[in-house]
Amino acid sequence: MPSFKLNVNNTAYTVDAEADMPLLWVLRDLLNLTGTKYGCGVASCGACTVMIDGNAAYACQRPVGTCVNKKITTIEGLSADGSHPVQKAWQKAGVPQCGYCQPGQMMAAAAMLEKNKKPSEETIAEVMSNNLCRCGTYHRIKKAIHIAIEDINQ
Amino acid sequence: MQKETINRRHFIKLSSFTSGSLVIGFMLPGLPALALSPADCEFFQPSAYLKIDKSGKVTVLVGKQESGQGVDTAFPMIVAEELDVDFKDVKSEIAPYGTLKEGEHDTGGSQSVMTMYDSLRKAGAIAKAMLISAAAKVWNIKETSCAADKGEVVNTITMQRIKYGELVCQAAALPVPKDVTLKNPKDFKLIGKAEKRSNLNDILTGKTKYGLDIKLDGMLFAVAERCPVLGGTLVSVDDAAAKKVPGVIKVVSYKGTGAPMHVRAGVAVIATNTWAAIKARKLLNITWDEGSKNNESTEELFKTFAAKAKTKPAIEVFKKGDVSSFANKNEITATYAQPFLAHATIEPVNFVAAVNGDACELWGGLQLPDWTVNTIAKECNFKKEKIKVNLTAMGGAFGRRLHFDFAIEAVRIAQQIDKPVKLIWERADDIRFQPYRPANYHLLKASTDDKGHLAAWQHHVLGTPVAYMTEGPNTKHPEEMDGADKGFCYAVPNILTGYTPVDFNINRGWLRSVDICVNTFPVESFIDEIAQQQHKDPLDFRLAMLENKPDFKTGDDPGAMTQSPARIAAVLKKVAEKIGWKEARKPNHFIGLATHSFIFAKSYAAHAIEIELLAPKKFKITRVVAAIDCGLVINPDGLLNQMEGGLAFALTQTLKGEITVANSRVVEDGFFSYELLTYAEMPPLEIYIIDSKEEPGGVGEVGLSTVAPALCNALAAAGNRPRNLPIRNEGFSWVYA
Numbered sequence: 085m086p087s088f089k090l091n092v093n094n095t096a097y098t099v100d101a102e103a104d105m106p107l108l109w110v111l112r113d114l115l116n117l118t119g120t121k122y123g124c125g126v127a128s129c130g131a132c133t134v135m136i137d138g139n140a141a142y143a144c145q146r147p148v149g150t151c152v153n154k155k156i157t158t159i160e161g162l163s164a165d166g167s168h169p170v171q172k173a174w175q176k177a178g179v180p181q182c183g184y185c186q187p188g189q190m191m192a193a194a195a196m197l198e199k200n201k202k203p204s205e206e207t208i209a210e211v212m213s214n215n216l217c218r219c220g221t222y223h224r225i226k227k228a229i230h231i232a233i234e235d236i237n238q
Numbered sequence: 239m240q241k242e243t244i245n246r247r248h249f250i251k252l253s254s255f256t257s258g259s260l261v262i263g264f265m266l267p268g269l270p271a272l273a274l275s276p277a278d279c280e281f282f283q284p285s286a287y288l289k290i291d292k293s294g295k296v297t298v299l300v301g302k303q304e305s306g307q308g309v310d311t312a313f314p315m316i317v318a319e320e321l322d323v324d325f326k327d328v329k330s331e332i333a334p335y336g337t338l339k340e341g342e343h344d345t346g347g348s349q350s351v352m353t354m355y356d357s358l359r360k361a362g363a364i365a366k367a368m369l370i371s372a373a374a375k376v377w378n379i380k381e382t383s384c385a386a387d388k389g390e391v392v393n394t395i396t397m398q399r400i401k402y403g404e405l406v407c408q409a410a411a412l413p414v415p416k417d418v419t420l421k422n423p424k425d426f427k428l429i430g431k432a433e434k435r436s437n438l439n440d441i442l443t444g445k446t447k448y449g450l451d452i453k454l455d456g457m458l459f460a461v462a463e464r465c466p467v468l469g470g471t472l473v474s475v476d477d478a479a480a481k482k483v484p485g486v487i488k489v490v491s492y493k494g495t496g497a498p499m500h501v502r503a504g505v506a507v508i509a510t511n512t513w514a515a516i517k518a519r520k521l522l523n524i525t526w527d528e529g530s531k532n533n534e535s536t537e538e539l540f541k542t543f544a545a546k547a548k549t550k551p552a553i554e555v556f557k558k559g560d561v562s563s564f565a566n567k568n569e570i571t572a573t574y575a576q577p578f579l580a581h582a583t584i585e586p587v588n589f590v591a592a593v594n595g596d597a598c599e600l601w602g603g604l605q606l607p608d609w610t611v612n613t614i615a616k617e618c619n620f621k622k623e624k625i626k627v628n629l630t631a632m633g634g635a636f637g638r639r640l641h642f643d644f645a646i647e648a649v650r651i652a653q654q655i656d657k658p659v660k661l662i663w664e665r666a667d668d669i670r671f672q673p674y675r676p677a678n679y680h681l682l683k684a685s686t687d688d689k690g691h692l693a694a695w696q697h698h699v700l701g702t703p704v705a706y707m708t709e710g711p712n713t714k715h716p717e718e719m720d721g722a723d724k725g726f727c728y729a730v731p732n733i734l735t736g737y738t739p740v741d742f743n744i745n746r747g748w749l750r751s752v753d754i755c756v757n758t759f760p761v762e763s764f765i766d767e768i769a770q771q772q773h774k775d776p777l778d779f780r781l782a783m784l785e786n787k788p789d790f791k792t793g794d795d796p797g798a799m800t801q802s803p804a805r806i807a808a809v810l811k812k813v814a815e816k817i818g819w820k821e822a823r824k825p826n827h828f829i830g831l832a833t834h835s836f837i838f839a840k841s842y843a844a845h846a847i848e849i850e851l852l853a854p855k856k857f858k859i860t861r862v863v864a865a866i867d868c869g870l871v872i873n874p875d876g877l878l879n880q881m882e883g884g885l886a887f888a889l890t891q892t893l894k895g896e897i898t899v900a901n902s903r904v905v906e907d908g909f910f911s912y913e914l915l916t917y918a919e920m921p922p923l924e925i926y927i928i929d930s931k932e933e934p935g936g937v938g939e940v941g942l943s944t945v946a947p948a949l950c951n952a953l954a955a956a957g958n959r960p961r962n963l964p965i966r967n968e969g970f971s972w973v974y975a
């Protein structure tokens with residue numbers, strides 16, 4: 085079985101896996117980083133969103149073979165203690181219900197804000213519509229993103 | 239506050255499967271105090287509901303299963319209120335399965351706060367009383383000279399204070415008092431104040447462990463291929479190619495079951511990781527015997543509904559006065575229809591099981607763990623006492639995890655391998671093999687008298703009952719008529735309602751808001767339709783049949799529920815006032831209203847929705863106003879979150895949610911075909927909470943049912959009334975901000 089060197093949350097890992105195994109299952113099953121969630125496996129829900137070299141990416145769509153020499157950030161690496169501005173904003177707005185979709189939501193929002201500190205409503209809606217929330221926390225996601233925007237532009 | 243026995247028919251029905259009785263109403267703390275001597279005490283645990291450690295940290299053990307509805311916060315708030323501790327010193331944990339009475343872990347029907355409110359208050363008050371007794375002993379004063387305040391006992395003579403944490407050992411040695419005085423609700427400091435979720439930080443840092451996140455030593459991963467037709471059997475499987483996939487350990491097959499859970503016959507691939515199992519599954523070559531019921535379709539089902547609707551209902555449900563004297567007099571008739579729906583939790587169902595000889599251990603999210611254990615004991619041949627359950631957080635439930643087909647499957651798979659196995663349902667499995675919210679069809683007829691008042695009301699509901707699945711087709715009470723039975727809220731002199739069950743070969747189950755949602759859409763649409771036809775104001779037309787009408791019982795049994803037309807009217811008036819119903823409207827803007835009670839949970843909600851019409855069947859939702867009366871509110875923030883989420887859930891099924899069946903197979907297979915409402919589509923929402931001193935009701939389901947009729951009534955006001963959900967099927971389209 086091939087082996088791959090990965091940089092996840094600034095930690096170096098070596099994993100033995102088939103090259104086509106999606107990063108999602110590498111994180112969850114091999115590295116026990118279960119903050120990244122499985123929702124569909126087919127790029128339809130956003131639950132598995134991580135950052136690869138600062139860009140939001142569906143971990144279910146990235147074969148591990150394409151992830152070497154890249155900087156991978158998961159919810160566990162956004163901050164260990166919840167101190168990232170996006171997490172703080174999510175805290176303040178009291179976003180989650182079941183919470184299952186929220187790591188993906190926060191990773192999508194964090195990646196968006198990394199690129200664009202003052203996204204327009206249209207951009208936010210376009211980006212965040214890739215992440216489904218069956219509990220329907222969309223109003224609070226919106227509120228939290230605005231709190232985060234205010235925070236990072238101070 | 240009025241106290242009455244709670245009778246939730248569907249909840250009682252399903253809980254009757256547990257071997258013991260479902261204890262609802264006033265529950266006593268489940269366990270006696272732990273007999274700890276002062277020397278070796280680590281913490282003080284006067285009941286199954288809470289413990290306090292030496293640092294004064296309070297842990298509330300939550301017996302109801304958290305799936306986003308916020309019991310992990312409401313329950314600790316209730317305990318902390320009576321205990322007089324700062325909420326920041328309180329955390330919550332899942333009450334281990336088995337530490338509570340049978341039935342107490344059951345979570346559904348928005349019942350959690352209602353059924354546990356008294357017990358949790360009492361648990362907090364008992365703990366406080368014991369801490370006060372302990373302090374009184376320390377100071378050698380009377381208990382009446384002590385008071386509790388923010389996690390400390392105060393000596394009211396000297397004003398000295400001792401922290402609860404320092405009293406833990408002394409308190410643990412005291413007998414648990416039988417009777418305690420509860421606070422006067424007017425002295426509440428915490429209940430009614432908005433609090434953030436108690437485990438928020440775990441969720442936000444990815445630490446919360448849902449069922450799918452369970453990892454055990456040596457655990458293997460399984461995915462399964464299931465018979466595409468319910469009730470079919472396995473003929474043969476060629477697994478040679480599948481077994482060649484690196485990581486695959488074993489391929490096993492298992493039999494299906496009948497009622498109550500309708501597990502499909504399946505073939506599971508067990509591997510060292512999920513991906514290997516997923517890949518190998520695709521290589522299985524299986525021959526199924528689909529059985530004879532393999533050619534049913536929803537297209538035919540709705541034709542059957544339409545044909546049978548014209549005949550007399552199979553079951554007469556409610557009769558008042560005599561509708562026949564009004565037959566054909568100013569008669570209005572309409573039909574409404576709603577499809578099968580899937581729960582579609584973002585965490586697909588999954589389960590972990592380990593079998594070791596005659597013992598079995600389970601991990602995962604279950605709304606009804608007692609029934610699960612009893613059924614697994616029977617289906618999989620275990621002694622009940624040999625089944626250990628570890629409950630986890632749930633990534634959404636909405637009724638999906640009232641069912642435990644996946645748990646039975648996991649055990650059947652684990653019985654064939656000597657390691658713990660996690661069964662993962664792929665998304666397509668999760669959408670295609672659900673216990674679906676039943677499809678339904680409604681024929682309504684009404685007649686008005688010479689003054690235009692509603693004189694006769696007939697409602698024939700046709701459905702594919704859940705009870706046919708859980709109890710078998712010989713069940714005595716298949717009807718799903720809440721809101722269309724004796725509890726019908728409008729004062730109409732002559733009423734006749736009935737139900738006709740139609741069987742159909744896919745599994746059905748309970749979905750958030752259950753048949754109240756099913757019946758509120760046609761009832762609130764048709765009432766509006768009659769008002770429109772009579773050129774009456776839809777608000778006034780409703781209020782004339784609700785306001786100043788007394789509460790009434792919905793049945794003759796002592797535990798029958800109470801319907802309250804006045805509270806239904808009050809929420810309606812609130813939304814009408816707030817949306818400016820009587821005011822002039824902007825051009826091309828139309829408003830629709832709807833109101834109801836979620837009677838099982840003693841809560842009442844109405845919606846007013848304003849649309850802007852852009853083309854005859856194209857619109858934009860410009861405003862949504864909701865009002866809720868759920869009695870005493872425990873956590874207003876949790877309530878708002880449920881109302882917001884309820885709107886999203888309801889809009890999904892109003893606009894686009896639909897499960898269709900062809901050749902007895904569900905057509906939709908994921909979020910591309912079973913679409914959910916997205917961030918961009920979520921309209922603005924204003925929520926008004928009615929100030930109420932009534933006992934607390936449930937809020938998880940009340941925010942859904944009036945969304946569809948309010949929106950459809952707005953569309954009707956604009957010229958086109960949708961009578962079939964989702965409205966996309968009627969050619970409607972919507973734009974969003």
Ligand code: FES
Pocket residue numbers: 121122123124125126127128129130131132133142143144145
């Ligand atoms: S799991 Fe990757 S998008 Fe749904």
Ligand code: FES
Pocket residue numbers: 180181182183184185186216217218219220221306584633634
């Ligand atoms: S919070 Fe439950 S799915 Fe988003």
